[in-house]
Amino acid sequence: MQPKQYVEILLQPGEYYFSNDPNTRIRTLLGSCVSVTLWHPKFKTGGMCHFLLPKRKESLKTINHQLADARYAEEAFWLLREDIRHMGLPLSQFQAKIFGGGRMFSGEQGTIADVGYKNIQMAKDLLHRMGLNSVSEHVGGTGHRNVFFDLWSGDVWVRQLPLQQKK
Template identity: 30%
Template sequence: MSTEGAGVLFLKPGQIVVSSHPLLVTTLLGSCVAVTMFCQRLKTGGICHAQLPTCREREAEGVTHPGRFMDSALREMLARLLERGALAGELEVKVFGGSDMFQGRGRGRAVGRQNAEMALAVLARESIKVLNQDLFGERGRKIIFHTHTGAVFLKRLNRSGVC
């Protein structure tokens, strides 16, 4: 797989990228979740890096920063891909992150678990099949997504305060 001529981008929390141009998108995940979507026919890929499962002001007309929230980030990324001519049934989808980086702090379900569960629930609601996933655990992840091939490379990090 050639990466010659591909641009490089570091995806920050709350960002969404959809590109038909070759990009190598790198991001670091802890409790955050990244979802990649790739359309082979169009050679177009998208990735989002969401920090929280859902916007508390759900009834609000428009979320100011849709990439921050898993539910709105997925809807936004999917809309961008469909606008470019992708069909939901042909998307190759992969989901990463959702670690419990601060195990034992606080009560209830950790935000990482909530982020991952929200991602899977939204994708299921949209009838989008997840091809691969690497979720939960106690370690952060570094991923590199190739927007022009759909390939994702994953490295598990030492326990630290990533994202």
């Protein structure tokens, strides 16, 4: 049940947010970017990242909070894991969901320009490395997605907007 009052956090590309306040909704708008949500059902705590690219061209040898950049999947996942670690909760108890990775231009599917596909694959790979499986996903296709993640319930609402056809 939705609380009477809640805080709504708008994630911009390259941001992430993690909270232990169950009266929180996190939302974002995705194109070829991908968002991953992590949610703990007992403690109603969790977070979402909105990354643009799978990884940096030159990976960091060591990541810390000053260097980590949530524009890259590997680093966004690291930031979320660190917040979970600081809360003292087992990562294995979190539910993961994946959203986005849409093709933003016709004809890019299966090409080197299909950044959305690469982002989806990286999200799945990183979840696998963390020992998590996605319990739900809404990925691929074309166009934009509005994504809303409610920490009070773990529900994620998605509205996909198709690509506008050129006339």
